[in-house]
Amino acid sequence: xxxxxxxxxxxxxxxxxxxxxxxxxxxxxxxxxxxxxxxxxxxxxxxxxxxxxxxxxxxxxxxxxxxxxxxxxxxxxxxxxxxxxxxxxxxxxxxxxxxxxxxxxx
Amino acid sequence: xxxxxxxxxxxxxxxxxxxxxxxxxxxxxxxxxxxxxxxxxxxxxxxxxxxxxxxxxxxxxxxxxxxxxxxxxxxxxxxxxxxxxxxxxxxxxxxxxxxxxxxxxxxxxxxxxxxxxxxx
Numbered sequence: 001x002x003x004x005x006x007x008x009x010x011x012x013x014x015x016x017x018x019x020x021x022x023x024x025x026x027x028x029x030x031x032x033x034x035x036x037x038x039x040x041x042x043x044x045x046x047x048x049x050x051x052x053x054x055x056x057x058x059x060x061x062x063x064x065x066x067x068x069x070x071x072x073x074x075x076x077x078x079x080x081x082x083x084x085x086x087x088x089x090x091x092x093x094x095x096x097x098x099x100x101x102x103x104x105x106x
Numbered sequence: 107x108x109x110x111x112x113x114x115x116x117x118x119x120x121x122x123x124x125x126x127x128x129x130x131x132x133x134x135x136x137x138x139x140x141x142x143x144x145x146x147x148x149x150x151x152x153x154x155x156x157x158x159x160x161x162x163x164x165x166x167x168x169x170x171x172x173x174x175x176x177x178x179x180x181x182x183x184x185x186x187x188x189x190x191x192x193x194x195x196x197x198x199x200x201x202x203x204x205x206x207x208x209x210x211x212x213x214x215x216x217x218x219x220x221x222x223x224x225x226x
Contacts, residue, residue, distance in 0.1 A: 001168070034212040036151075043201065043216035044151065050210045087151050091211035094165045096141070101150040 002026050002090050006099035013104060019075040021102045023088035028068045032092040035064055035073045038101075039084045047086075048073065078104070108132040108215040110202050115220030122192050122224070128185040128202030128217055136180040139205035141213065142187045144198035144222075152198075155187070156205060170196075192224045 003026040013019050023033065031051040038044040046055045048064035051071060061076045075082055083106055088099040114126040128140070141156040155166045155176040164176055175188040185202050199221050203213040 032210045034210070036213070038151070043218050044213070045216075046212055046214050049206075049212040049214075053209070055214070085150075089151075089153075089212070095167065096153040096156065096165075096211070098143075098151040098153060 001095045002029060002093045002097055004088055004090055004097050004099035006086075006088055006102050008102060009100060010103040010105060012106065013078050014106070015078055015080055017078045019078055019082075019104060021073045021086055021088075021104075023066075023071045023073070023099050025069045025071075025090055025092075029090045029092035031067045032090055033064075033066065033071045034089045034091065035062075036087045036089065037082075037084045038087060044087070075104075108204065110204065110215060110217035112200060112202055112217045112220035115200065115222045117223045117225065118192055119226050120193060120224055123188070123190045124192065124222060126187040126189065126200055126202075126220060126222070128187075130183045130185065130202075130204070133204070133215075135178075135183040139207055139211075140176075140178060140185045141203045141205055142174075142176060142185075143201045143203055143213070143216075144196075145201070145219075146195070146198040149198075154200075157185070189222070192222075194224050196222060197224045198222060 033051045035048040036044040052064045085103045109131045111129045142154040173191045177186045199219040201219045204215040206214045
């Protein structure tokens with residue numbers, strides 16, 4: 001199975017900061033990588049699909065890059081509503097899998 | 107508007123069984139792949155299983171293969187997860203999600219989740 005490793009596992013940031021989260025796959029997954037935002041008590045929300053495509057309705061401050069094994073999610077200017085946990089997810093394999101998550105805290 | 111509503115969660119003893127349901131509306135259910143995903147307390151998201159539109163293709167995570175069974179009823183717009191031989195480590199919030207299978211596969215709609223607690 002493909003293992004997804006996110007770093008850091010948590011980070012502290014302030015409103016207005018630029019934040020970058022990294023996701024690494026244990027083997028090449030081409031661009032089959034998605035990013036989700038998850039807030040406590042709510043359903044996860046798709047942010048980015050196919051490594052760099054912004055889901056409809058998601059603010060343009062979110063962006064994704066990468067292919068192969070290394071990917072990043074960047075929030076260009078952190079807003080108060082962005083404090084949450086972020087997950088990457090691969091869909092290269094039939095055994096889908098998520099990274100361990102990155103919690104963005106104040 | 108897409109809606110996914112899970113039900114069937116609750117408290118069950120180790121070794122017991124539970125059947126989760128997910129009622130879908132706002133889209134053509136029979137055209138969509140569907141999946142179950144869970145989040146244990148203090149842990150991250152864990153993909154469990156997915157099922158194709160007709161139910162002919164099914165995959166499971168190693169952690170639940172042989173104990174959990176995913177199924178669907180397209181006439182009732184419903185997705186199910188039969189969970190047997192439950193363990194304490196199966197305690198989690200269980201989400202159903204719709205899979206979009208265009209350029210790549212991704213979970214574009216999720217339910218609010220149902221809590222399963224496995225404890226004696």
